[in-house]
Amino acid sequence: MREILLTSSVLILAVLLLRRAFRDRISRRAQYVLWALVLVRLLVPVSLPGADFSVLSAAEPVGRTVTERLEQREIYRVPLAPSPMGTAPQVTSPAPQIEGGGSPSGEAAAPSGGEEAFSYPVIRERVVTAADLLTVLWLIGIAAMAVWFLVTNLRFWQKLRRTRAPYAAENCRYPVYLVEAGLPSPCLFGLFRPAIYLTPAVVTSPERLRHVLAHETAHARHLDPLWSLLRSVCLAVYWFDPLVWIAAAVSKADGELACDEAAIQALGEGERIPTAKRCCP
Known part of the structure; x- marks a missing residue:
């Protein structure tokens, strides 16, 4: 145009x-x-x-x-419907370790930062520019x-x-x-x-x-x-x-x-x- x-x-x-x-x-x-x-x-x-x-x-x-200024200038933020399942940041707790790097149950230890994960709705929004x-x-x-x-x-x-x-x-x-x-x-x-x-x-x-x-x-x-x-x-x-x-x-x-x-x-x-x-x- x-x-x-x-x-x-x-x-x-x-x-x-x-x-x-x-x-x-x-x-x-x-x-x-x-x-x-x-x-x-x-x-x-x-x-x-x-x-x-x-x-x-x-x-x-x-x-x-x-063009860049028009596309970057924010006019309004339109909230959108939240996604049904959004993934939250992973939170970990230390697990018991045994000699040799294994877990008490004999399974490999979970990597650092890999605790039980949970999910929650994520709020999304659309930015309306000039x-x-x-x-x-x-x-x-x-x-x-x-x-x-x-x-x-x-x-x-x-x-x-x-x-x-x-x-x-x-x-x-x-x-x-x-x-x-x-x-x-x-x-x-x-x-x-x-x-x-x-x-x-x-x-x-x-x-x-x-x-x-x-x-x-x-x-x-x-x-x-x-x-x-x-x-x-x-x-x-x-x-x-x-x-x-x-x-x-x-x-x-x-x-x-x-x-x-x-x-x-x-x-x-x-x-x-x-x-x-x-x-x-």
Whole structure:
């Protein structure tokens, strides 16, 4: 986990710098694809090959020190059930000896320290360290974020199903629905069967409708519902990392710009200004 956090943070900062440095030199689609590197680093728990000097090797002493302190700092001791039979220290008493090293009964003398042994229950306890506490908090955060994302999407889906009505759109390969109220902007929703949802303001103008359909169709071609799901997984697992939240927000904006670019290519250069006005108010 420590390695993933460090390398992903460096990668996020590098992508942000590359976007800023080459904003006008590479396509919006290429800028959007750069975030796939961050996604893979966050979701694939593999160790990177070692090097004589790297960010990992430079930060290793600090990371090791922090980990050791967290594991050694005691927070609480949890008493556990005593074991049924624990062995107490052996206590001996001298036994009669006869010449030749034997006992009066002719048996070999018991070794020193070997008297009658007795057993009693041993009280056991588990030490809770700071590392244990942070792990529990991390897992609670993951569960809370996962439930929040799930409930939010299910409620949105139920709302769409209650208020949508089929809309006949020409030359569109995806189902199109009109939502009369409650939808702030057009969207593409659905992981396995994506559909386009329109607002009443969109269908009042054929030109605006054409722009919206081209934009939302580009979302479907780019598999943005899947990327949105993976972004949510990253946010749930790394809910405590502000850089991951920044990366999620910026990558989502890059996805919108990539769809604007694709819509312009599909509709022609003459549609550049109207499309930009619609998607980037």
